[in-house]
Each structure stands twice: as C-alpha cells, then as structure tokens.
C-alpha cells in the first residue's frame with residue numbers, strides 16, 4: 001500500500017481490467033492525478049476468473065465496434081505494453097443446431113460483414129472437415145472468424161495497470177470504498193476503509209459490485225452478480241492444437257485450448273444472483289455431458305481444476321457506460337454480462353474522453369443507464 005493521498009482529480013473504484021484501462025487512457029493523455037481504489041488485489045475478481053474469449057461476432061453493431069477496436073489493441077499489446085498477454089488468434093466458432101438459430105446467425109453475419117468483420121458462414125460438412133473431432137450430426141451450420149480467439153485477462157489487466165503506474169497513477173489495493181459524497185449535485189469525494197479522499201470525478205468500474213457501488217451515490221443500476229463455472233483438464237493431446245474457442249450456442253456450452261489442456265464452461269439458466277464463487281461437482285458433470293456430445297473424444301479428458309467467477313448481468317445483456325446525471329462528475333462502466341474483458345481497451349478510451357473532453361465520438365446510446373424502461377428483451381443475443 002502506498003502513502004495515502006487524500007485528494008485526486010479522478011478516483012476509479014475497481015482494480016479490474018476496466019479500471020486499469022481507464023487509468024491508463026487518462027494517464028497517456030497526461031492526466032496522472034488519478035487513483036485506483038481496489039478492495040482486494042488487482043485483477044483478481046471477474047477479470048482474473050474470466051475465460052478470456054475475444055470475439056467480433058456480436059449481434060449488436062455497438063458491441064462489434066467495442067471489440068473490433070480492442071482486437072487491434074490486443075494485437076500490438078506486447079509491443080506497446082511490454083507484456084505478453086498470450087493473445088491467440090486461433091478463431092472463434094459458433095455452432096447452431098436449429099434452423100431458427102441458424103437464421104439468426106446468418107442475420108448476424110450480415111451485420112458483422114457490414115462492420116468489416118471477416119466472418120465465414122460454414123455448413124455442418126465444412127465444420128466436420130476442418131475440426132474432425134467435432135460431432136456435426138445435429139448441426140445446421142456455424143460461423144467462424146479467424147481473427148478472434150482468447151488471451152490471458154490477468155496479464156492484459158496488469159499490462160494496463162503497470163503502464164498506468166509508470167505514467168504516475170496511484171493504485172491502492174486492499175482499500176474498500178464505503179460511501180460516495182455528493183453535495184450540490186456534484187461529486188465531492190469518497191469514504192474508504194483507509195480514510196476519506198476528495199475528488200471531483202469518480203468512476204464506478206466495480207464489476208459485479210457495480211450495482212452496490214452505484215447505490216452509494218443513490219443510483220439504482222440493474223446489475224446483478226451471477227456465478228459462472230469454468231473447468232480445465234489435464235494435458236490432453238488427442239485434439240490437435242490450436243483449439244479455437246468453440247461455442248455450442250443452444251446448450252450455452254463452450255470449450256477452447258488452455259495450455260496443454262482444454263478449458264470448458266457453460267451458462268446455467270437456473271443460477272440465481274449471488275456472490276457465490278464455489279464450483280460444484282454436479283454442474284461439472286452436466287458440462288462434461290455437453291462436451292462429450294459435441295466432441296466425443298473429450299470423454300477421455302480428465303478435469304483437474306475448476307473455479308467460479310461472477311458475471312455482472314443487466315436485463316438486456318449489454319453494459320451501462322457513461323456519465324450518471326444524478327451528480328456531476330459521476331461515471332460508470334458496469335454490467336458487461338460476460339464480455340467485458342475484451343471490450344475494456346475501448347471502454348477505457350471512451351471513459352477517458354468523457355471525463356477529459358465531456359464527450360466521445362462513440363455512440364453510447366445502446367449503453368445508456370436509463371434505457372431499461374424503454375426497451376424490453378435482449379439487445380445482445382446469445383450471450384453465454
């Protein structure tokens with residue numbers, strides 16, 4: 001822990017990749033009077049527990065644009081930040097079983113191609129030819145983007161955090177924000193477990209705690225923490241590397257290569273909101289069932305570890321990004337619903353513009369905090 005600073009131009013609540021990227025983007029424009037407050041340790045919450053998927057295959061153009069810019073940052077990450085974040089552009093394969101989902105995919109392909117995403121639409125036969133370990137008997141088709149892939153989210157977050165630190169940003173770990181002070185319609189500062197800090201700008205990038213932190217400012221943001229479980233196998237050679245990120249969309253199951261093994265996970269539609277981080281054996285068995293159905297050879301793999309992490313979910317599966325009008329100086333980027341790691345480079349840039357310039361050229365209307373009264377249903381389809 002560093003010397004306590006009782007004042008700053010900008011205080012960022014949350015030391016995950018969103019906070020680290022925002023601090024870096026502020027600092028690279030010369031604004032270094034910035035403090036990140038992290039209740040635990042850097043990048044050990046959702047960021048460190050993420051599956052690390054990076055894709056441009058979204059259904060909403062705004063999500064495509066957020067990820068597209070980020071892919072370009074990740075491609076040059078080592079050169080710019082001096083950190084190998086292990087970005088593997090080995091592709092992302094979406095699989096459809098039913099005709100309805102296949103038609104949805106084809107609509108998405110049109111949207112993605114309009115945004116210049118190099119996506120391919122593949123028949124079941126082509127999928128079986130290119131990835132012979134997959135059971136394609138019940139598939140209608142799939143889409144594949146070779147520029148997509150996965151990376152190590154912890155290394156990426158630490159790359160941003162260390163670059164921000166080198167530029168002069170202060171990072172205080174094991175420091176929990178307990179209150180946000182607002183006076184006369186303006187942010188004045190914060191209370192923390194290590195003392196007060198005054199600041200005219202406060203950024204809520206508290207991930208699954210984003211709703212809790214927003215309520216400290218009297219704002220009700222519909223962000224719920226929901227557990228997602230991930231399992232990793234021991235060394236598994238029968239499937240040739242590299243293994244792309246493969247998403248079997250209807251059962252919401254995915255797997256990919258992870259070092260010498262295989263990483264797999266699945267959404268549980270019955271998972272209630274909570275801060276539970278345990279993984280459970282009975283759910284692992286359900287995941288293995290789906291795995292063996294899609295890639296029968298996985299029957300021989302041995303799972304040797306697993307973990308639970310938290311998604312920060314909103315009603316339409318899109319994040320809430322922007323200024324919160326309840327008080328001048330209050331900003332947020334929360335509720336990424338399972339796709340925040342890959343979007344953090346762009347979101348950090350956007351937040352820095354909102355804070356320093358009062359505006360951004362990125363159209364944030366799909367991510368407005370007050371959209372939920374106007375629009376029902378999912379804005380981003382098929383989030384796993």
Ligand SMILES: Cc1cc2nc3c(=O)[nH]c(=O)nc-3n(C[C@H](O)[C@H](O)[C@H](O)COP(=O)(O)OP(=O)(O)OC[C@H]3O[C@@H](n4cnc5c(N)ncnc54)[C@H](O)[C@@H]3O)c2cc1C
Pocket residue numbers: 013014015016017018019037038039040041042043044045046047048049050051052053054175176177178205206207208209213228229230265308309310311333334336337338339340341342343
């Ligand atoms: C199992 C799993 C798989 C995922 N897979 C993917 C994927 O494939 N691709 C993808 O893009 N995304 C994925 N995600 C989502 C991704 O991990 C998140 O969207 C992203 O990490 C969010 O980053 P963040 O910085 O907003 O949140 P976090 O990393 O959670 O950081 C928020 C930080 O705020 C801190 N904090 C909270 N409250 C306070 C307080 N009061 N005071 C101080 N600090 C506080 C927390 O301790 C935490 O460190 C996955 C997530 C999980 C759990």
